[in-house]
Amino acid sequence: MTDVFPVSDEWAKRAYVDDAKYREMYERSVADPEGFWKEHGKRVDWIKPFTTVKNVSYAPGNVSIKWYEDGTLNVSANCIDRHLKDKADKVAIIWEGDEPTDDKKITYRELHEQVCRLANAMKANGVKKGDRVTIYLPMIPEAAYAMLACARIGAVHSVVFGGFSPDALAGRIEDAASTFVITADEGLRGGRKIPLKANTDKAIEKVGGVDKVLVVKRTGGNVGWKDGRDVWYHDAVSAASTDCPPEEISAEDPLFILYTSGSTGKPKGVLHTSGGYLVYASMTHQYVFDYKDGDIYWCTADVGWVTGHSYIVYGPLANGATTLMFEGVPNYPDAARFWKVCDKHQVNTFYTAPTAIRALMGAGEDLVKQTSRKSLRLLGSVGEPINPEAWLWYHRVVGDGRCPIVDTWWQTETGGIMITPLPGATPLKPGSASRPFFGIRPALVDADGKTLEGKAEGNLVILDSWPGQMRTVYGDHERFEQTYFSAYPNTYFTGDGCRRDEDGYYWITGRVDDVINVSGHRMGTAEVESALVAHPKVAEAAVVGYPHDLKGQGIYCYVTLNAGEEPTEALRKELRDWVRQEIGPIASPDLIQWAPGLPKTRSGKIMRRILRKIAENEFSNLGDTSTLADPGVVDDLIENRQNR
Ligand code: WT7
Numbered sequence: 136m137t138d139v140f141p142v143s144d145e146w147a148k149r150a151y152v153d154d155a156k157y158r159e160m161y162e163r164s165v166a167d168p169e170g171f172w173k174e175h176g177k178r179v180d181w182i183k184p185f186t187t188v189k190n191v192s193y194a195p196g197n198v199s200i201k202w203y204e205d206g207t208l209n210v211s212a213n214c215i216d217r218h219l220k221d222k223a224d225k226v227a228i229i230w231e232g233d234e235p236t237d238d239k240k241i242t243y244r245e246l247h248e249q250v251c252r253l254a255n256a257m258k259a260n261g262v263k264k265g266d267r268v269t270i271y272l273p274m275i276p277e278a279a280y281a282m283l284a285c286a287r288i289g290a291v292h293s294v295v296f297g298g299f300s301p302d303a304l305a306g307r308i309e310d311a312a313s314t315f316v317i318t319a320d321e322g323l324r325g326g327r328k329i330p331l332k333a334n335t336d337k338a339i340e341k342v343g344g345v346d347k348v349l350v351v352k353r354t355g356g357n358v359g360w361k362d363g364r365d366v367w368y369h370d371a372v373s374a375a376s377t378d379c380p381p382e383e384i385s386a387e388d389p390l391f392i393l394y395t396s397g398s399t400g401k402p403k404g405v406l407h408t409s410g411g412y413l414v415y416a417s418m419t420h421q422y423v424f425d426y427k428d429g430d431i432y433w434c435t436a437d438v439g440w441v442t443g444h445s446y447i448v449y450g451p452l453a454n455g456a457t458t459l460m461f462e463g464v465p466n467y468p469d470a471a472r473f474w475k476v477c478d479k480h481q482v483n484t485f486y487t488a489p490t491a492i493r494a495l496m497g498a499g500e501d502l503v504k505q506t507s508r509k510s511l512r513l514l515g516s517v518g519e520p521i522n523p524e525a526w527l528w529y530h531r532v533v534g535d536g537r538c539p540i541v542d543t544w545w546q547t548e549t550g551g552i553m554i555t556p557l558p559g560a561t562p563l564k565p566g567s568a569s570r571p572f573f574g575i576r577p578a579l580v581d582a583d584g585k586t587l588e589g590k591a592e593g594n595l596v597i598l599d600s601w602p603g604q605m606r607t608v609y610g611d612h613e614r615f616e617q618t619y620f621s622a623y624p625n626t627y628f629t630g631d632g633c634r635r636d637e638d639g640y641y642w643i644t645g646r647v648d649d650v651i652n653v654s655g656h657r658m659g660t661a662e663v664e665s666a667l668v669a670h671p672k673v674a675e676a677a678v679v680g681y682p683h684d685l686k687g688q689g690i691y692c693y694v695t696l697n698a699g700e701e702p703t704e705a706l707r708k709e710l711r712d713w714v715r716q717e718i719g720p721i722a723s724p725d726l727i728q729w730a731p732g733l734p735k736t737r738s739g740k741i742m743r744r745i746l747r748k749i750a751e752n753e754f755s756n757l758g759d760t761s762t763l764a765d766p767g768v769v770d771d772l773i774e775n776r777q778n779r
Contacts, residue, residue: 137523140530140563146539150425150559157560157570164573165599171574172414172602176203179414179453180217182383183207191600193625198616201387202411202602209381210390210409211250211287213417214452216381218243226457229431229480230276233323233463235472238479241276243455246283249276249372251379253284256371257315260347264289264382267313267392271295271304271331273322274462277351277368278438279448281317286390286409289382290315293392293404296439297322297329299719301337303402307394309342310404311609317368319351320358325467332358386410392609393441395547396659397618398630398648404609405441405547412550413453415603419551419572420450423541424484424513425558431510433459434486435473440656441547442517445603446486450551465491470498474506474533485533486515486543488655492525492533493685503532513558514540518655519687520643526565544568544643546629547657548619550603553577554641567640574601579635584623587635594647595633596626649743651680651688656721663690663724666717670710672700677733677741681726681750689725691750693733693772702729726750726777732768734760745769749776 147153152160164171173188185206192199218225223244231238241249262268268290272278278294285292293311295304308316316339322329332350336359339345350358351368390409394402420426432451436442438460451458459480465473473495477485495503514534516526521542530540540563544554553575554568561569571577579593580586587593604627608615622628632644646652649660660678667676675695683689694710696702707727715723734742748757754773760766 137564137566140539140565142539142559142562146559148559150557151422152557152560154560157557160573161571165576168574168599172202175418176206176410176414176602178417179208179410180213181206181208185386185410189600193600193620193627195620195624196616198612198620200600200604200606202600203386203414206386206410207383208386208410208413209287209384210413210449211254211283212381213413214283214286214449215243215247215250218455219247222455225455227452228276228279229457229459231459231461231463231476231480233326233467235468235475239276246280248377249280250283250287251377252372252375253280254287254379255375256349257284257290258288258379259375260315260349260366260371262288262290262315265389266290266315267293267311269293269295269304269308269311269313269316271297271316271318271335272351272438273297273319273324273329273331273353274437274460275319275351275353276460277317277319279460282391282438282444282448283452287379287381289384289388291389291391293394294439294444295394296437296719297331298439298721300716301334301341302716303718304334305338305341306401307404308338308345310394310401311392312344314344314346315349316345316347317349317351319353321354321356323354323462325464328354328356336361384409387606391444393444393547395441396650396657396662398650398659399661402659402662403611403614403618405605406607406609407550407603408606411602411604413449415551415601416445416450417453419603420446420456421454422557423543423552423555423572424486424515426451426454426456426484428455430483431457431459431481432484432486433461433477433480433482434515435461435465435488435491436486436517441550445551465495466498469502470495471502471506474503474508477511478507481510483510484513484515485511486517488518489516489521489525490519490654490686492516492521492529496525496528497685500532508533508535511538514538516540516542517545519652520645521566523565530565539563542566542568544641548605549601550605553597553601554643564640567636567642569640571641577633577641578626579633580623580626590635590637592632592634592644594623595629595631595641595643596623597629598626600627651690653680653683653688653690653721654686658690658722662718663692663714663722666714666722667692667694667710669717670713672697672706673710674698675733677730677743677746678724679743679747679750683725686725690722691777692724692727693730693746694727695730695733728772728775728777730768730772732765732771734768734772735764736762737764739764746772749773752776
């Protein structure tokens with residue numbers, strides 16, 4: 136029996152939605168999606184109101200997704216200007232720096248000024264509507280300004296996580312054909328400096344095509360400089376006007392591209408558009424976090440991931456909220472930092488990832504108990520399945536048993552939260568993302584595409600569209616259809632496995648494709664493999680995930696060396712560093728096993744199922760190995776598996 140944590144009376148009363156209201160709203164949202172989304176589309180300020188709501192086809196070969204398509208709006212005006220009337224002096228962003236002594240507050244009035252200045256500076260430097268702007272910044276307010284300035288002038292941003300390598304940055308600049316980059320001299324995390332400008336220089340050297348680089352001075356460290364191309368951010372904005380009228384943008388004009396890993400090939404540019412995305416991000420932020428005016432809200436994600444886009448910047452700011460942006464890491468200067476920041480800024484809603492919870496659990500309860508955390512009312516989790524042990528600790532220790540936890544399942548592709556408890560409505564089961572948000576129709580299918588009813592386990596698909604859904608893979612609509620709409624025609628395939636229990640609660644079991652989830656970061660095993668085989672000493676590589684106590688999944692690499700190469704500890708380290716160089720520290724292999732041969736079928740296909748089982752230590756049950764070209768390689772792999 137799983138524990139069930141009922142909704143407290145206090146929460147049922149306080150919240151926008153209690154259980155009865157949830158059922159009523161949900162029923163309506165799926166029975167009459169047009170009417171439901173017409174009504175909720177009005178939460179956004181439109182320049183020209185929409186007259187059509189939904190125009191969607193999931194038909195094979197003709198996938199097309201449009202919401203509110205004849206409406207026009209400006210996303211930045213929705214996140215800033217419309218609050219100036221009665222909230223100009225309200226704090227929009229609380230910024231907490233890497234050092235606990237470093238913080239500042241930015242009001243909506245100041246946000247308006249900063250975003251206008253930057254938007255004008257970008258225009259003065261040649262950025263036009265539709266241009267792709269790459270943002271490679273640390274967690275500083277300028278990252279939010281940059282996103283909103285793009286939205287203001289109709290440029291399309293592509294934020295690249297500051298932990299990615301020059302090569303990974305180069306690939307993203309190239310794919311988006313981006314000519315304008317915004318970066319900083321250096322980033323600062325946990326007292327360590329990250330050479331963002333130097334990385335940008337290397338990336339541009341590799342791909343070319345970039346005309347201008349706007350550089351924020353964060354640390355004052357030395358940087359290389361190319362006259363005519365590089366421009367100091369502070370110079371550009373101080374010369375610019377504080378008035379930049381927002382462009383009129385069509386609902387279906389792109390807002391941003393965000394690259395994410397898939398099971399094959401290079402990362403895909405997930406494209407989100409303006410109107411539907413903003414409706415969905417702001418509505419989920421309001422209901423899932425039961426956001427009310429005056430709340431102090433903190434999402435610990437990086438703006439380089441979709442969580443940062445939807446739940447640090449767009450959702451909260453569209454709702455006129457105070458959103459906290461944290462530059463640092465959970466364990467600097469010590470493992471109580473999160474809780475100290477909650478006390479310092481009187482945070483009410485705290486949204487983080489299971490990997491952070493597990494790491495802080497390891498640091499012990501005492502550090503948590505030294506802080507008050509009385510301001511906390513609601514806790515959230517995102518990015519990977521949360522194991523019940525971590526859930527219970529989060530609930531009992533961090534929330535003092537008082538705060539509900541919303542375990543929110545969603546994806547870069549979905550734009551916003553899809554399956555989640557609502558704090559005033561949903562009895563909580565630790566480890567379950569529970570029930571669908573309004574308008575979301577999840578279903579489970581088996582390998583043949585047969586829909587499973589009632590209590591069941593299968594692949595998670597979504598039967599109908601919602602306003603926040605991605606519209607295409609940038610520059611490759613065929614790949615979009617192939618990836619999400621071909622396995623099970625007429626539905627969106629999530630790539631996740633899932634179980635539904637007797638109460639209709641959904642329990643995400645993890646990816647069913649060759650994507651792994653390392654500390655809440657999505658990683659294509661194919662990307663790590665291609666980085667490994669790019670090393671001159673490597674002949675072949677296969678990469679799989681394995682259960683990892685802190686990271687959720689770790690990266691397990693089987694490597695076949697070229698003939699004559701010695702498998703040494705030094706080479707192991709060299710390969711690890713190599714992958715970090717090629718992709719970034721988040722892709723760093725945890726375990727490398729030397730594999731004289733890989734298990735292949737007679738047609739040469741690597742049987743990854745077997746490699747997964749060995750990495751998971753479940754080699755007593757490898758299934759059918761009779762179709763292998765050389766069944767003998769399996770014994771060697773088992774014998775030399777890496778201990779942990
Ligand atoms: C994948 C999406 C959503 C923003 C952060 C990650 C896994 C995400 C949960 C959750 C179980 C989860 C899924 C999903 N995932 N949230 N609450 N419970 N699994 O976005 O990088 O696009 O990764 O993360 O496997 O497919 P992403």
